[in-house]
Amino acid sequence: MNRPMRTRRQATLASLAAELGVSRTTVSNAYNRPDQLSPELRRRVLETAKRLGYPGPDPVARSLRTRKAGAVGLLLTENLSYAFRDPAAIGVLEGLALACEDAGVGLHLVPASPGREDVAAVHRAGVDGFVVYSVPDDDPHLQAVLQRPVPTVIVDQPQIDGVDRVGPDDEAAIVSIANHIVSLGHRQIGVLCMRLGRDRNDDFVPLHRQQNAHFHVQRARLAALKRTFEAAGVAWETVPVVERFEHHVDDGASAARQLLDAYPRVTALICTSDILALGALAEAGRRGLRVPADLTITGFDGIAEATRAGLTTVHQPVLEKGKAAGKLLLGAGDRVAHKVITLPTELHVGTTSAPPRTAEQHWFGP
Amino acid sequence: MNRPMRTRRQATLASLAAELGVSRTTVSNAYNRPDQLSPELRRRVLETAKRLGYPGPDPVARSLRTRKAGAVGLLLTENLSYAFRDPAAIGVLEGLALACEDAGVGLHLVPASPGREDVAAVHRAGVDGFVVYSVPDDDPHLQAVLQRPVPTVIVDQPQIDGVDRVGPDDEAAIVSIANHIVSLGHRQIGVLCMRLGRDRNDDFVPLHRQQNAHFHVQRARLAALKRTFEAAGVAWETVPVVERFEHHVDDGASAARQLLDAYPRVTALICTSDILALGALAEAGRRGLRVPADLTITGFDGIAEATRAGLTTVHQPVLEKGKAAGKLLLGAGDRVAHKVITLPTELHVGTTSAPPRTAEQHWFGP
DNA sequence: ATGAAAGCGCTAACAC
DNA sequence: GTGTTAGCGCTTTCAT
Numbered sequence: 001m002n003r004p005m006r007t008r009r010q011a012t013l014a015s016l017a018a019e020l021g022v023s024r025t026t027v028s029n030a031y032n033r034p035d036q037l038s039p040e041l042r043r044r045v046l047e048t049a050k051r052l053g054y055p056g057p058d059p060v061a062r063s064l065r066t067r068k069a070g071a072v073g074l075l076l077t078e079n080l081s082y083a084f085r086d087p088a089a090i091g092v093l094e095g096l097a098l099a100c101e102d103a104g105v106g107l108h109l110v111p112a113s114p115g116r117e118d119v120a121a122v123h124r125a126g127v128d129g130f131v132v133y134s135v136p137d138d139d140p141h142l143q144a145v146l147q148r149p150v151p152t153v154i155v156d157q158p159q160i161d162g163v164d165r166v167g168p169d170d171e172a173a174i175v176s177i178a179n180h181i182v183s184l185g186h187r188q189i190g191v192l193c194m195r196l197g198r199d200r201n202d203d204f205v206p207l208h209r210q211q212n213a214h215f216h217v218q219r220a221r222l223a224a225l226k227r228t229f230e231a232a233g234v235a236w237e238t239v240p241v242v243e244r245f246e247h248h249v250d251d252g253a254s255a256a257r258q259l260l261d262a263y264p265r266v267t268a269l270i271c272t273s274d275i276l277a278l279g280a281l282a283e284a285g286r287r288g289l290r291v292p293a294d295l296t297i298t299g300f301d302g303i304a305e306a307t308r309a310g311l312t313t314v315h316q317p318v319l320e321k322g323k324a325a326g327k328l329l330l331g332a333g334d335r336v337a338h339k340v341i342t343l344p345t346e347l348h349v350g351t352t353s354a355p356p357r358t359a360e361q362h363w364f365g366p
Numbered sequence: 367m368n369r370p371m372r373t374r375r376q377a378t379l380a381s382l383a384a385e386l387g388v389s390r391t392t393v394s395n396a397y398n399r400p401d402q403l404s405p406e407l408r409r410r411v412l413e414t415a416k417r418l419g420y421p422g423p424d425p426v427a428r429s430l431r432t433r434k435a436g437a438v439g440l441l442l443t444e445n446l447s448y449a450f451r452d453p454a455a456i457g458v459l460e461g462l463a464l465a466c467e468d469a470g471v472g473l474h475l476v477p478a479s480p481g482r483e484d485v486a487a488v489h490r491a492g493v494d495g496f497v498v499y500s501v502p503d504d505d506p507h508l509q510a511v512l513q514r515p516v517p518t519v520i521v522d523q524p525q526i527d528g529v530d531r532v533g534p535d536d537e538a539a540i541v542s543i544a545n546h547i548v549s550l551g552h553r554q555i556g557v558l559c560m561r562l563g564r565d566r567n568d569d570f571v572p573l574h575r576q577q578n579a580h581f582h583v584q585r586a587r588l589a590a591l592k593r594t595f596e597a598a599g600v601a602w603e604t605v606p607v608v609e610r611f612e613h614h615v616d617d618g619a620s621a622a623r624q625l626l627d628a629y630p631r632v633t634a635l636i637c638t639s640d641i642l643a644l645g646a647l648a649e650a651g652r653r654g655l656r657v658p659a660d661l662t663i664t665g666f667d668g669i670a671e672a673t674r675a676g677l678t679t680v681h682q683p684v685l686e687k688g689k690a691a692g693k694l695l696l697g698a699g700d701r702v703a704h705k706v707i708t709l710p711t712e713l714h715v716g717t718t719s720a721p722p723r724t725a726e727q728h729w730f731g732p
Numbered sequence: 733a734t735g736a737a738a739g740c741g742c743t744a745a746c747a748c
Numbered sequence: 749g750t751g752t753t754a755g756c757g758c759t760t761t762c763a764t
Contacts, residue, residue, distance in 0.1 A: 055513050055514055055515050056489050056513070057489070058430075059489060059490050059491060059492045060426060060429045060430045060435060060492045061430050062490070063426045063492055064424075064426045064427050064430050069426060069492065070487075070490045070491070070492075071474060071491070071492075073472075080460055080463045080464055080467060081460060081464075084456055084459065084460040084463070085460075090450055090456065093450065094446055094447060094450040094451075097446045097450070097475060097477075098446055098447075100475070100477055101446060101477040101478075101479055101482075103477075104477055104482075104484065104486070104487055105477060106439075106474045106475060106476055106477060106487065106490075106491055107474070107475040107477070108437060108472045108473070108474045108475075109463060109466070109472060109473040109474075109475070110472055111463075111466055111467040111469075111470055111471060111472060111473075112467075113467055116467075116470075118470065120470070121436075121470055121472065123422050123423070123425060124425050124428075124436045124472075125425060125436070125437070125472055126425045126426045126429055126435065126436075126437075126492050147421050147422075148421055149421050
């Protein structure tokens with residue numbers, strides 16, 4: 001296998017045409033519309049191209065002319081490690097990539113860490129549309145995306161009027177978890193949640209922060225929990241909520257530790273992600289708490305590892321989410337009305353939830 | 367938050383300039399070289415732009431002019447699910463994405479499933495270079511990439527003269543595993559390996575297929591094993607090698623089953639990836655074989671789950687691999703000589719390897 | 733500090 | 749089946 005020359009693009013479509021003594025159109029057709037010229041001529045063109053080291057039409061020039069970049073951008077503001085280590089995020093990425101593959105278009109990951117307020121990358125991306133995945137509602141990159149005159153689909157959050165969106169039925173999902181917990185009899189609960197804004201707060205979350213969370217999904221989940229538990233007679237102000245900025249299993253563990261240290265009487269820990277729940281599970285083990293006898297723990301997402309661990313959680317179809325976003329975007333055409341696609345979720349009751357030990361057991365127990 | 371108009375790009379840099387009664391240069395400068403015009407004029411330009419709904423310079427046109435796409439392509443020929451479900455591959459992807467982020471360039475995933483022989487996507491990608499990850503040496507997409515007049519870096523495989531490459535010291539790695547097994551005293555071994563070519567062969571692997579494998583890495587690993595074991599007096603023709611086309615834990619399990627059914631006297635199973643090894647581990651459990659007392663199992667990669675499982679394996683720095691590839695590509699400039707970067711690996715002896723039960727134990731055992 | 737001129741490399745009408 | 753004509757929207761010397 002020998003290397004082609006790596007010198008600066010020497011031949012262009014025009015020079016090839018000149019060399020051959022034909023028009024540029026003909027050369028262009030040789031590549032793009034084989035049926036528009038005689039096979040013989042086409043053969044000659046391609047052969048000469050090879051001889052001259054002409055690599056075929058320049059993709060950028062073609063894009064300019066055709067007004068199609070052949071790629072969709074993916075905005076994923078969280079720092080990448082956050083995304084690449086969350087199986088749920090990877091599922092979305094895979095689904096989106098699958099949809100792109102089907103359509104034969106590339107998937108362009110936009111470099112946008114939370115640190116760099118540098119929105120230029122969004123402007124520089126040669127894409128026909130954007131998928132935005134789970135960013136806070138005040139994200140400057142998102143603003144920049146919405147400025148671009150191309151269709152956009154948001155996955156999960158935020159919810160923005162007039163912008164296509166695909167996400168799970170979050171409301172129903174979290175309510176199903178909450179009802180499960182309530183009906184088991186739990187009244188002393190605690191909540192572990194993911195970051196609520198772009199600022200770090202690895203601590204308990206006061207009410208106003210819960211209500212002003214910049215991540216719509218987390219905000220909605222907390223609100224739904226509040227509603228459900230208050231309906232069951234639990235005063236939400238008494239429910240401890242602990243937040244973590246990072247999203248690894250260890251963070252779930254430390255959050256659980258912080259919460260249980262301060263509220264040892266809690267009988268159920270509701271986590272807004274499986275990752276956090278897996279950490280909580282580990283922490284429970286470390287403290288000698290039996291799950292679910294001593295402590296009920298629930299997650300959210302339904303990732304494979306959670307299933308293996310028997311976690312009670314709500315499963316959401318992440319792969320489908322990504323696929324749906326891709327299809328929605330690629331089929332956007334000149335659609336007038338915008339679309340919101342809501343995907344179903346499903347409560348999976350595992351082996352980590354059970355009724356709380358009764359008050360008697362607590363007071364007179366072993 | 368209100369939606370910008372989604373109508374076809376109405377304003378261009380030229381029309382903006384006309385509207386303002388200034389030259390296009392000035393408008394361009396307002397965006398790209400703020401120091402080249404008076405703050406006052408710049409303000410006017412930007413404001414008018416907003417009023418006219420001009421979204422800023424078109425990225426594709428800019429790319430054509432500057433001859434910089436601001437993105438690197440990633441060719442990942444395997445079907446995406448293969449890649450997105452292998453933690454080692456994800457590590458590479460993350461590392462590469464990190465490097466791109468640092469440099470402020472996008473990462474363009476090229477749609478190229480093995481099914482679609484459609485190489486056009488490679489031609490259509492507006493990128494400044496390519497990273498190719500672990501493809502067979504006869505991959506047509508790879509050919510297409512090499513045709514393009516942009517720098518290319520190959521990760522892992524194949525090895526091609528004159529093309530930059532970054533990969534682990536595979537040779538040393540696999541030899542360290544082999545020596546470990548040999549020195550423990552194993553002589554009855556079996557091997558589980560990943561796909562050796564683009565054709566499916568979920569079965570035992572005859573010698574000629576081993577030697578002609580189109581995946582360089584697998585070929586090299588098998589060759590190194592052969593060498594090492596023959597030096598220890600094991601005739602390689604007697605060593606069963608089972609191949610799997612897919613690469614999930616279940617595939618490792620079924621491969622182990624196939625091998626152990628036919629060769630029950632095997633005392634050590636060498637797997638060319640941790641995923642396969644995890645499957646083998648599961649299968650061993652299913653058969654009531656104790657690991658490592660009854661059966662030694664080793665992996666390759668050092669993924670997190672393997673570490674948790676205590677697997678004896680060779681760890682390779684996947685994140686670094688991706689980062690190195692990105693840096694190499696982005697720093698390529700007009701370098702003359704090509705580079706090969708070899709990353710160190712490390713044998714991690716876990717709890718899945720031990721000396722074999724002696725012949726006596728085999729024959730007169732319980 | 734601003735403008736005029738000259739393409740970057742290609743494709744799409746439309747004519748022949 | 750092949751060529752002619754016109755840009756796509758922008759940046760960049762080089763003048764002024």
